[in-house]
Amino acid sequence: MDYRRLTRQHYKLEMLLGLGRSSQVYLARAPDGTKVALKVPRREVRTDRALTERFAQEVALSLTLNHANLVRGLSGRPEGEGAFLALEYFEEGTLEDRLKKGPLSREVALDCLSQVAQALIYLHDRGIIHQDVKPSNIFIDGMLFKLGDFGVAKTRENPKPLERAGSPFYMAPELFLGEPATPASDAYSFGVMAFELLVGKRPFVGETLEEITHAHLHKLPPPTNLPPHLDRIVRNLLAKDPAIRATPKAFLQIVQGNPQAEASPDPGKSSPESKPPKSKGLFGLFRKK
Incomplete structure (x- = not known):
């Protein structure tokens, strides 16, 4: 399926994987059942212009860089209430x-x-x-x-x-x-x-x-x-x-x-x-x- 057309609302959250200083990461499923790591900026980040720009850059890089040894971005929205980044999920972890x-x-x-x-x-x-x-x-x-x-x-x-x-x-x-x-x-x-x-x-x-x-x-x-x-x-x-x-x-x-x-x-x-x-x-x- 064309993941790039998906919005945050298309993903079904299953569990919290991690909580960082500027975002939280969830295990989620795409409409086709694929597991993804869904990164969502914390609410306070949305009022900090510098951090908002950084998240937007992370979305852009993840969706445009293409190398076998880089984590692949599937879909994302850089700014606003629906900002998110869906990434490959790795069962084996880090x-x-x-x-x-x-x-x-x-x-x-x-x-x-x-x-x-x-x-x-x-x-x-x-x-x-x-x-x-x-x-x-x-x-x-x-x-x-x-x-x-x-x-x-x-x-x-x-x-x-x-x-x-x-x-x-x-x-x-x-x-x-x-x-x-x-x-x-x-x-x-x-x-x-x-x-x-x-x-x-x-x-x-x-x-x-x-x-x-x-x-x-x-x-x-x-x-x-x-x-x-x-x-x-x-x-x-x-x-x-x-x-x-x-x-x-x-x-x-x-x-x-x-x-x-x-x-x-x-x-x-x-x-x-x-x-x-x-x-x-x-x-x-x-x-x-």
């Missing part, structure tokens, strides 16, 4: 859900990361920065892994940063310092996730935001037992300086057997003190601009 059951095998982890890398390459080629790459935004359908949630995405048309965009455990050092998000910021988040999937733990941890921030800014990732080529590319993705940071494309080339992609400098060697770029002030991102 990568975060899967990791709670135990670590992935290296083969599955590399397959997952390769698919996410392809999604990021597609987005970056179109001037889109996801800004929230993490396991809870990776959805699973068998052996297919899809990047979703464009709620804080940054585009050429809407480059303004959001307050608290991203998740601290996965945020690039420069973002803690108030610098703007770039494709390199996504690459770092991807690198954190790559380390987590391949090593079995996050590279940087802390009990407080201050401890997490300090780790991202000043600490090197711990040693791993990964094969040298994987260890190097993951560390290059985690370079403190975005100017020397590896890319998802380089990671994909390494996994596919192209050693030339290892040309990026090892951040632990090229920058012994592992200094991030100079910035406008600590926690700059956590203030509105």
Whole structure:
């Protein structure tokens, strides 16, 4: 059926799946019985112009982007009382859900990361920065892994940063310092996730935001037992300086057997003190601009 013609009233709500700061997500059914994840902006969002515009952008991106490793939007209305976004529903949940059951095998982890890398390459080629790459935004359908949630995405048309965009455990050092998000910021988040999937733990941890921030800014990732080529590319993705940071494309080339992609400098060697770029002030991102 032509889902794009459907309005919110066409979907039958079954249960609440999640409640976020700006929206709630329901399990719903389309008229043909297909299960969907129905995202509805919270009432208070409709009176906040900035958040209303962000939701409208999320609807537009979800309905226009077309890649096998991106969550597909089915129908939506960007604004008004009937605003909504219907998305693919994944019975298997997210990568975060899967990791709670135990670590992935290296083969599955590399397959997952390769698919996410392809999604990021597609987005970056179109001037889109996801800004929230993490396991809870990776959805699973068998052996297919899809990047979703464009709620804080940054585009050429809407480059303004959001307050608290991203998740601290996965945020690039420069973002803690108030610098703007770039494709390199996504690459770092991807690198954190790559380390987590391949090593079995996050590279940087802390009990407080201050401890997490300090780790991202000043600490090197711990040693791993990964094969040298994987260890190097993951560390290059985690370079403190975005100017020397590896890319998802380089990671994909390494996994596919192209050693030339290892040309990026090892951040632990090229920058012994592992200094991030100079910035406008600590926690700059956590203030509105």
